[in-house]
Amino acid sequence: MTVPVSIVIPTRNAGERLDAVLDAIAGQRGAVPCRIIAMDSGSSDGTVERLRRRGAEVIPVDARTFNHGETRNQGLSRAAGELVVLLVQDAVPASRDWLQALLEPMLKDEEVAGSFARQLPAAGASGLTRRQLAGWGASPEEPRVSGPFTPEAFARLSPAERHVVSTFDNVCACVRLRVWRERPFRRTPIAEDLEWGRDVLQAGYKLAYAPRAAVWHSHERPVLYELQRTYLVHERLQALFGLSTIPSLPSLARAVAATVPLHCRLAAGEPRGKGRALLRGAALGVAWPLGQYLGARAARDGRRWLPTGRI
Numbered sequence: 001m002t003v004p005v006s007i008v009i010p011t012r013n014a015g016e017r018l019d020a021v022l023d024a025i026a027g028q029r030g031a032v033p034c035r036i037i038a039m040d041s042g043s044s045d046g047t048v049e050r051l052r053r054r055g056a057e058v059i060p061v062d063a064r065t066f067n068h069g070e071t072r073n074q075g076l077s078r079a080a081g082e083l084v085v086l087l088v089q090d091a092v093p094a095s096r097d098w099l100q101a102l103l104e105p106m107l108k109d110e111e112v113a114g115s116f117a118r119q120l121p122a123a124g125a126s127g128l129t130r131r132q133l134a135g136w137g138a139s140p141e142e143p144r145v146s147g148p149f150t151p152e153a154f155a156r157l158s159p160a161e162r163h164v165v166s167t168f169d170n171v172c173a174c175v176r177l178r179v180w181r182e183r184p185f186r187r188t189p190i191a192e193d194l195e196w197g198r199d200v201l202q203a204g205y206k207l208a209y210a211p212r213a214a215v216w217h218s219h220e221r222p223v224l225y226e227l228q229r230t231y232l233v234h235e236r237l238q239a240l241f242g243l244s245t246i247p248s249l250p251s252l253a254r255a256v257a258a259t260v261p262l263h264c265r266l267a268a269g270e271p272r273g274k275g276r277a278l279l280r281g282a283a284l285g286v287a288w289p290l291g292q293y294l295g296a297r298a299a300r301d302g303r304r305w306l307p308t309g310r311i
Contacts, residue, residue, distance in 0.1 A: 003103065005032055007085040008075035010039045012063070014047045014089035022054050024093035030100055039075045041066045047089075069185035069192035072170065076180055083107075084180070086173045091217040093172075094120055098213050102174050105145070105208035112145070113179040113205035114197070117172035117213040125218045127266040128281055133218055137167035137209070144209045147201035154202050159243035166241070168197030168207055172215045179205060189308070190229070191236040198240055223283040228308045230291025231298070238299035246293040255292075260285035 007025065011018070025034060036056035040048055041063040051058050059078065061071055076084055083106055085099070093099070098117070105115045119138045121130045133139055146165040154162060170193040183199050185192040197207050221229070237243040246252050263281030270277040294305040 003032065003083060003107070004035070004081035005083055005085055005099065005103070006035045006037055006079035006081055007087055008037045008039065008072060008079060009087045009089055010041070010061075010066075010068075010071055010075070011043060011047050011051070011089045012041045012066075013043050013045045014050070015045060017090050017092070018047060018050055020092045021087070021089065022050070022056075024098070026054070027096055028093070028099045029096045032099055032103075034099075035080060037075045037078050039071050041071070067187050068170075068190060069195075070187050072192065073184045076175070076177070076184070079177060082177050084175055084177055086170045086175065087215075088171050088217070090122075091119070091172050091215040092122075094214040094216055098215070102172070102210050102213035104212075105143075105210055106174055106176060109145075109206065109208075110176075111148070111204075111206050112176070112208045113200040114168055114173055114175045115208040115210045115213070116167075116169045116174075116193075117215050118209075118211035119169070119171060119217045120214050121218040122216045126220060126277060127269055128263055128277075128284065129218050129220060131266060136169075137164065138169045138171070140209075141211055143211055145206050147206040148204045149201050151202045154198075159241045162198070162241040163194070163237060163243050166194055166197040166201060166207070167209070168193045171217055172213070179203075188236070190232045191240070194236065195240055223280060223287050226284060227287040227291045228306060230288050231295040231306045232308055234292045234295030235299045236295075238296040244296035244300070246289055247296065249293075252289055252293045255289035256286055259289060 038051045038056050038058045039061050040058050041061040048058050059074060072086060083103060085102065102115055102117055105112050116138060119133060121133050179200060183203060185196050188195060201207060246255055260282050263285040264278055267277035267281035268274065298305050
């Protein structure tokens with residue numbers, strides 16, 4: 001089935017990988033008209049020129065006011081058609097059938113408010129990154145559909161269950177525009193997708209995970225960035241679902257004691273840069289549990305424990 005599709009991509013100094021993303025979009029099977037809308041927050045590396053050469057519409061965004069929810073809302077407000085794809089600048093579609101696979105659950109069932117893709121580790125990803133990605137809800141091979149839930153039924157779920165059923169990921173997703181108009185993304189520094197997933201489930205809609213729609217996407221981020229990101233994510237998980245994965249200092253100590261040796265074993269298997277991988281793995285073995293603990297505690301106490309910038 002041929003439908004017009006807009007693709008909204010927030011960009012900022014995307015580099016040459018953006019060419020791979022745009023090439024993969026252009027190479028999709030089927031005559032699906034695609035209009036690319038880029039929300040660019042101050043690129044200075046030729047990203048805007050790359051986009052315009054491909055016919056994309058580029059909307060400038062002030063980097064000082066960038067927000068994951070509101071910036072995507074700006075792009076969605078310019079979109080045409082009933083279905084809109086949300087993508088990030090370094091998520092490369094892994095096949096020529098990616099777009100059709102992402103749209104399929106939306107076309108089959110009008111009660112599906114959003115679908116999201118599987119994420120595969122990028123070429124050269126470390127063993128630690130591969131393990132981390134394998135634990136995320138956008139990594140399994142099996143498709144699934146969640147919802148809808150009444151607010152009362154949702155409240156009866158455990159915090160972990162609320163999180164699982166609400167999983168939605170704007171790294172690569174498709175949203176139904178009429179549902180988004182009813183419930184746009186909220187202004188939030190992170191996890192705008194999880195919050196939207198939670199809200200649409202309780203408004204009578206479904207969410208679909210479409211693993212045949214896969215993208216290559218992973219990162220080897222600095223330890224401080226990972227600490228700040230983990231902190232923000234777990235602050236939101238506590239606020240949205242009441243979920244605290246590391247609720248106490250004793251549980252933090254146990255998590256660090258288990259995670260550091262595991263990370264070091266994974267790092268020892270790296271083919272090169274083993275010493276650096278060991279140091280990074282050990283540091284992340286502390287940073288990830290600490291971010292989980294402090295983030296949830298910040299939401300519970302209403303106190304800021306870490307400074308964070310744009311994530």
